[in-house]
Amino acid sequence: MDFNLKPQERKFVEEVRAFLDAQAERPDAAEVMAPDRDAHSQLANSPERRAFNRRMAEQGYIGMSWPKEFGGQEIEGIYEYLLNEELALRGMPLIGKGVGCIGKTIIRHGSEAMKAEFLPKILAADIEFALGYSEPSSGSDLASLRLKAVRDGDEWVLNGQKVWTTSAHFADWYWVAARTDPDAPKHKGISVFLIPMDHPGLTVRETKTMGDHRTNEVFFDNVRVPADRLVGEENKGWTYVCEALDFERFTFYTVNPLLRKFERAVEALRTTNREGRPLSEDPVIRRDVARLATDLETAKMLQRRVVNEASKGRVPAVEAAMYKVFSTRLGQQLTDFVLDALGPTGLLRHGAQGAVDNGVWEHFYQTTPLDTIGGGTSEVQKNIIARRGLGLPLN
Ligand SMILES: Cc1cc2nc3c(=O)[nH]c(=O)nc-3n(C[C@H](O)[C@H](O)[C@H](O)COP(=O)(O)OP(=O)(O)OC[C@H]3O[C@@H](n4cnc5c(N)ncnc54)[C@H](O)[C@@H]3O)c2cc1C
Known part of the structure; x- marks a missing residue:
């Protein structure tokens, strides 16, 4: 091999x-x-x-x-x-977002006018996008989304709310999934729109989360957009959203940051003393760090399976779910371990006097849980493994 x-x-x-x-x-x-x-x-x-x-x-x-x-x-x-x-x-x-999810969907399904308007700007990196999927009652069960889009002559009128839209406060365009047919089965009544982020009727409000991560709520109050701002075919939005995720899944799941964090952890253990001796000489710490090193190799192998499947043109849904569950949990375990080993000084924040590695571990402690939620929670990934990998659908 x-x-x-x-x-x-x-x-x-x-x-x-x-x-x-x-x-x-x-x-x-x-x-x-x-x-x-x-x-x-x-x-x-x-x-x-x-x-x-x-x-x-x-x-x-x-x-x-x-x-x-x-x-x-x-x-x-x-x-x-x-x-x-x-x-x-x-x-x-x-x-990813522009060239992947959005660009590739426009290439496959967009009108000629939409291709001519957006593709050159994406290629030149002239525009940035925000993705508007999640809503207050629709996250994991995204297909239940309720942002309402009603046709009125040559326009669509959008009313409702999105949550957790990363970068809505500075992006140029909003890629939004909305319900265009409330009577159809939930997966069949959704369409995707492209709306300028500064459009009248859109209000962006900051949501602060752990780890200094700014995200946003976005409110739609009679947002009127021309009919040609609807991407592809009406009520085919769910297919486009899933297709885009399938295309991009493996480009999102990088392993290098986890490997780099591990190297930093080992360095922190070598250079931080307790009772006059480096932490790396403590037998319990040595045992735990060896276990994490082994898990890290497992994460690398799981990720290679994702890349291997994708590079053969297959959709690595199950492989990507396994890798995401495992690697994001490992990120948390690694951070927990380092904070336990460092003791109280590990909790000092970025910029605080005496903070180990400039407070990076306290920061990782706050950001690693986000990885287990964004792009589909760990529970959702486990459902994918059970349903698609093991053939155990919920009846
Ligand atoms: C850093 C970050 C950035 C994000 N950026 C964006 C963005 O730009 N655009 C956007 O649209 N969204 C974004 N999101 C939102 C993200 O997609 C949702 O948070 C995620 O899909 C989960 O949805 P939810 O928060 O509504 O939780 P819920 O779906 O309400 O889940 C709550 C809990 O219930 C569990 N659960 C739900 N369903 C099941 C089930 N069937 N079986 C077992 N357990 C279940 C979940 O695992 C979770 O623990 C972002 C999230 C994060 C953390």
Whole structure:
């Protein structure tokens, strides 16, 4: 069995590293690279991040797997995944939302006018998107969503509310799922719309969460959009949402940040003393860190199964669910372990005097639970494994 990358994939990774090394030398690098602050650069409006994304586009890293007729290079999705691993390692914004979920759905289902309007802007990294799926009563059971869209002549009128919309406070466009047929079965009455984020009638309100993660509620009050802002066919939105997730699943699930956290943990154990001796000499700590190292190898293997399935053109739904459940729980276990080992000083925050590794572990303690929720909770992933992997549907 050969788990190594192919020579052309390795060459690509080296090129990406060289590109990112050069970016790291720029005076504005700190604004786009935040390996200590999970997803920091993606959670605020940032001209530096936008400029960085444009440089990525100039480098040809945006839309690599798109068909050539739409400006892509038609290369395998594995390259986008490899790129994301390198970006994630340095805490840089991942590619995915625009080129993946949205761009690929427009390519497959959008009108010619929508393709002409959006695809070049996505390829040039000129626009940023927010995803409007979750609602106050619809998260895991997304198909029950209730944001109402009613046809009125040449327009649709939207009323209702979304929650947890990351980046709604600075994105340019809102990719929104709404109910267009309240009488149809729940999966068959949903459509997707593209709406400018500054559209009259849209109100964005901040929701603060753990780990300094800003997200938003978005309220729709008679938001009137032209009929051609509906993506693809009316009432086919559920298919598009699921398809987009299937396309992108493996590019989202990077393992490098977890490996990097583990390296930091080992370093913290080596360099932090208790009663005059490094923590790494404590037999209980040595036992636990060895167990975590073993689990980390398991996470790597689970992730390779995801990539392997996806690169063969199959949908890695079960493999991705297994990897997500396992790796996000491992992220929490690793953080719990380090905080237990460090004792009270581990709880000191970023910037506090005496904080170990500048408070990074306290920050990870707050952000790792989010990973077990976003993109489908652990319970939902386990349902996928039971239903699709083991053939155990709920009757
Ligand atoms: C960091 C982050 C960013 C996010 N960004 C976005 C975004 O940009 N756009 C967006 O639309 N949404 C976003 N979300 C929302 C996310 O998709 C939802 O939080 C998630 O789908 C869960 O939905 P919920 O919060 O409504 O919880 P619920 O679905 O209400 O779940 C509550 C609890 O019940 C459990 N549960 C639910 N159903 C079942 C079941 N069938 N079997 C067993 N247990 C079950 C869940 O696992 C959970 O523990 C984000 C969330 C996070 C954490």
